[in-house]
Amino acid sequence: MSELRFKALEETHNRVPVAVNPPSDQISGFFGENIFGRQSMREFLAEDIFKKVTDAIDHGHPIDRKIADHVAAGMKAWAISKRATHFTHWFQPLHGLTAEKHDSFFNPIEGGRSIERFEGSQLVQQEPDASSFPSGGLRSTFEARGYTAWDPSSPAFITGKTLCVPSVYISYTGEALDYKTPLLRALSVLDKAATDVCQYFDKNVTRVIATLGWEQEYFLIDKAFVDVRPDLLLTGRTLFGMASARGQQLEDHYFGSIPERAMAFIHDFETEAYKLGIPVRTRHNEVAPNQFECAPVFEEVNLSVDHNQQLMDLMDRVSRRHNLRVLLHEKPFAGINGSGKHNNWSMATNTGRNLLSPGKTPKNNLMFLTFFINAIKAVHDHANLLRASIASANNDHRLGANEAPPAIMSIFIGNHLNMILDEIVKKVKKEKMTPEEKSELKLNIGKIPEILIDNTDRNRTSPFAFTGNKFEFRAVGSSANCASAMTVLNTIVADRLTEFNKEVDSLLKKGEDKDEAILHVLRNYIVSSKRILFDGNNYSADWVKEAEKRGLSNINTTPLALDFFVKKDAMHLFEKHHILNEREIHARYEIELENYMKRLQIESRLAGEIAMNQIIPAAVKYQNLLIENVRGLKMIFEGEPVVTYAVEEAAGVVSPGKQKKKSGQTISNGSAGTATGDMYSTQVGLIRETGLHIGALRSDVKSMVEERKKANSIDNIREKAGAYCDKVKPYLASIRKHADKLEMTVDNELWPLAKYREMLFTK
Numbered sequence: 001m002s003e004l005r006f007k008a009l010e011e012t013h014n015r016v017p018v019a020v021n022p023p024s025d026q027i028s029g030f031f032g033e034n035i036f037g038r039q040s041m042r043e044f045l046a047e048d049i050f051k052k053v054t055d056a057i058d059h060g061h062p063i064d065r066k067i068a069d070h071v072a073a074g075m076k077a078w079a080i081s082k083r084a085t086h087f088t089h090w091f092q093p094l095h096g097l098t099a100e101k102h103d104s105f106f107n108p109i110e111g112g113r114s115i116e117r118f119e120g121s122q123l124v125q126q127e128p129d130a131s132s133f134p135s136g137g138l139r140s141t142f143e144a145r146g147y148t149a150w151d152p153s154s155p156a157f158i159t160g161k162t163l164c165v166p167s168v169y170i171s172y173t174g175e176a177l178d179y180k181t182p183l184l185r186a187l188s189v190l191d192k193a194a195t196d197v198c199q200y201f202d203k204n205v206t207r208v209i210a211t212l213g214w215e216q217e218y219f220l221i222d223k224a225f226v227d228v229r230p231d232l233l234l235t236g237r238t239l240f241g242m243a244s245a246r247g248q249q250l251e252d253h254y255f256g257s258i259p260e261r262a263m264a265f266i267h268d269f270e271t272e273a274y275k276l277g278i279p280v281r282t283r284h285n286e287v288a289p290n291q292f293e294c295a296p297v298f299e300e301v302n303l304s305v306d307h308n309q310q311l312m313d314l315m316d317r318v319s320r321r322h323n324l325r326v327l328l329h330e331k332p333f334a335g336i337n338g339s340g341k342h343n344n345w346s347m348a349t350n351t352g353r354n355l356l357s358p359g360k361t362p363k364n365n366l367m368f369l370t371f372f373i374n375a376i377k378a379v380h381d382h383a384n385l386l387r388a389s390i391a392s393a394n395n396d397h398r399l400g401a402n403e404a405p406p407a408i409m410s411i412f413i414g415n416h417l418n419m420i421l422d423e424i425v426k427k428v429k430k431e432k433m434t435p436e437e438k439s440e441l442k443l444n445i446g447k448i449p450e451i452l453i454d455n456t457d458r459n460r461t462s463p464f465a466f467t468g469n470k471f472e473f474r475a476v477g478s479s480a481n482c483a484s485a486m487t488v489l490n491t492i493v494a495d496r497l498t499e500f501n502k503e504v505d506s507l508l509k510k511g512e513d514k515d516e517a518i519l520h521v522l523r524n525y526i527v528s529s530k531r532i533l534f535d536g537n538n539y540s541a542d543w544v545k546e547a548e549k550r551g552l553s554n555i556n557t558t559p560l561a562l563d564f565f566v567k568k569d570a571m572h573l574f575e576k577h578h579i580l581n582e583r584e585i586h587a588r589y590e591i592e593l594e595n596y597m598k599r600l601q602i603e604s605r606l607a608g609e610i611a612m613n614q615i616i617p618a619a620v621k622y623q624n625l626l627i628e629n630v631r632g633l634k635m636i637f638e639g640e641p642v643v644t645y646a647v648e649e650a651a652g653v654v655s656p657g658k659q660k661k662k663s664g665q666t667i668s669n670g671s672a673g674t675a676t677g678d679m680y681s682t683q684v685g686l687i688r689e690t691g692l693h694i695g696a697l698r699s700d701v702k703s704m705v706e707e708r709k710k711a712n713s714i715d716n717i718r719e720k721a722g723a724y725c726d727k728v729k730p731y732l733a734s735i736r737k738h739a740d741k742l743e744m745t746v747d748n749e750l751w752p753l754a755k756y757r758e759m760l761f762t763k
């Protein structure tokens with residue numbers, strides 16, 4: 001086995017960067033060339049069809065079948081001009097990856113001839129035989145009928161020779177089986193609610209979109225290492241591995257110059273991303289060795305989510321050309337930083353305003369405060385649901401570990417904004433404000449933009465931070481589909497804005513002045529959600545205690561977090577806004593639990609296998625070496641006199657701790673009074689130590705299998721996931737502990753798994 005490891009090392013050392021030749025030096029020269037976006041639509045569609053389609057996209061209207069026929073014809077012509085031969089609906093089923101099933105444009109016709117065909121009906125709807133996608137019982141397997149339906153708001157694109165049409169995926173009975181459907185529903189509810197609230201400030205606002213800019217973190221590891229690490233290959237993370245002597249403590253990787261091979265890969269996938277119209281702009285080294293980040297310019301949420309899904313897929317594919325593997329797992333390596341996907345989120349109006357950016361006038365700032373405080377209140381009221389939206393087996397390793405936001409939801413807004421909120425609480429009373437109070441408050445609110453300009457206080461430890469003109473939801477995992485977090489966030493904010501609208505209207509009916517009515521409601525929101533605001537260090541143990549005092553939840557595991565999806569208030573919220581009905585929620589809950597359970601099951605089986613088939617055999621080989629050694633030493637030194645300090649000194653083996661001892665003193669420690677004891681006592685100790693770890697490994701694996709058996713016999717999926725979490729998972733940690741101890745002592749040449757230092761420091 002170790003031979004394979006050394007072969008892998010050799011391979012990686014002989015790698016050279018793969019040359020990359022983009023179509024042109026200027027990105028604008030090829031940006032979006034593989035999407036059926038506005039430019040290609042203009043070229044391939046008749047003027048009136050183009051207008052109708054873009055109109056429908058801009059206003060969220062459905063597209064009728066006649067127009068779809070025209071669009072399909074144009075799309076086909078465009079795709080064929082790009083040498084595409086196949087088409088597929090591209091969708092996001094609940095297993096977390098994307099799905100596609102290719103059909104050829106080609107159709108045989110009479111006389112042995114053929115034509116290329118793509119009809120409106122094929123564009124609009126497909127019926128993949130999708131019986132094996134997770135459905136949580138919504139679509140029994142024998143029915144096997146789910147539909148995919150075109151989402152015109154996200155442009156069709158070409159990968160390889162296939163035209164991909166972004167689609168939603170729903171069951172025969174109309175229930176959502178994917179991530180996109182509820183997201184689109186949530187975004188439309190947010191549009192309505194936010195537009196209504198905008199009317200208090202600006203009658204020109206007729207549409208509000210939510211915006212998302214994600215920051216994708218990832219590790220980049222040579223392919224050869226992954227090939228000799230079954231755990232990385234099958235689970236995406238290392239189940240074993242002693243920490244490298246040097247990890248990230250020197251903090252020299254962050255923002256350092258990007259290594260050449262990594263750069264070639266980045267350049268390559270960015271080029272592919274540009275062709276697909278994905279506006280990636282920022283790239284840098286992250287904190288951990290061989291960890292990187294890529295971030296685009298923000299876009300409308302639905303489009304941005306699609307782009308992130310496409311990018312993750314692309315990175316994986318392109319990395320193989322470079323003999324690299326991208327690790328998107330939230331925690332591939334223990335003891336160093338994991339990877340997240342910060343979701344930068346805001347709302348923008350059709351008039352070009354960012355609703356979380358203060359404006360130049362007090363009126364605009366009141367508008368900003370309105371959306372800002374509504375968002376805070378929404379997160380406060382539904383913190384557990386938001387926590388549930390980012391729960392996964394992978395993310396459990398990251399949340400609450402030393403470098404990631406904790407599982408406690410809190411919001412950072414910075415000193416200055418806190419002061420403004422306090423000011424509102426102080427000044428706005430039940431009774432009418434005095435003119436002085438009013439103008440003082442106005443003055444303070446008017447100062448917000450200046451305040452934000454020097455709001456340099458950038459708390460990096462907060463799971464949900466206001467960063468000047470957007471909120472940054474940092475607890476989202478690197479491999480997650482952002483749609484899950486975005487559906488919840490946009491739903492809870494939409495719900496809050498709807499209620500806000502009602503509350504303000506009722507005060508207006510009572511004859512209250514508009515600004516005062518708004519401020520009154522906002523004041524109440526500040527008071528009732530104050531406890532979630534936290535500017536301190538979220539990583540500290542003190543915060544855990546403080547949060548408990550404040551009554552904030554700290555939900556540490558996925559099964560516990562997911563329970564909040566099926567609590568009454570969450571159900572009510574989703575149903576009220578037609579985001580998900582009860583059946584859909586339960587189906588999702590089940591799928592998530594099952595996914596969690598299966599991941600742990602795979603990890604547990606694999607950990608057992610690696611421990612038994614690779615680690616114990618290596619340890620036994622090492623033990624045999626030691627035994628052989630002891631046997632030899634015994635033969636040579638049998639019956640010789642005790643080792644003295646003088647002998648040690650002569651041999652130059654006096655350790656610093658022993659240097660004060662007098663010459664002639666006996667230092668033989670505990671052995672039988674003969675030199676042989678001392679000559680091999682270390683080895684005997686190692687043999688014993690190795691044996692103890694081998695024994696512990698074996699017994700842990702056995703007990704883990706027993707626990708797994710018990711868990712597998714449970715029918716109820718929630719209980720089963722709970723058993724995996726509470727009974728099986730702890731063994732993964734203890735098995736790892738013994739294996740890592742062995743890695744510290746076993747001969748390096750015998751060790752079968754690529755080591756942390758090799759994987760993390762080979763560039």
Ligand code: ADP
Nearest residue numbers: 211212213214295296297298344345346354470
């Ligand atoms: P940081 O210092 O956190 O890297 P940036 O300004 O570079 O801040 O933004 C990080 C991400 O936030 C980028 O993807 C960017 O496009 C996105 N972003 C900026 N403004 C908005 C916005 N209004 N809505 C959503 N995302 C935004």
Ligand code: MG
Nearest residue numbers: 215342344472
């Ligand atoms: Mg950021």
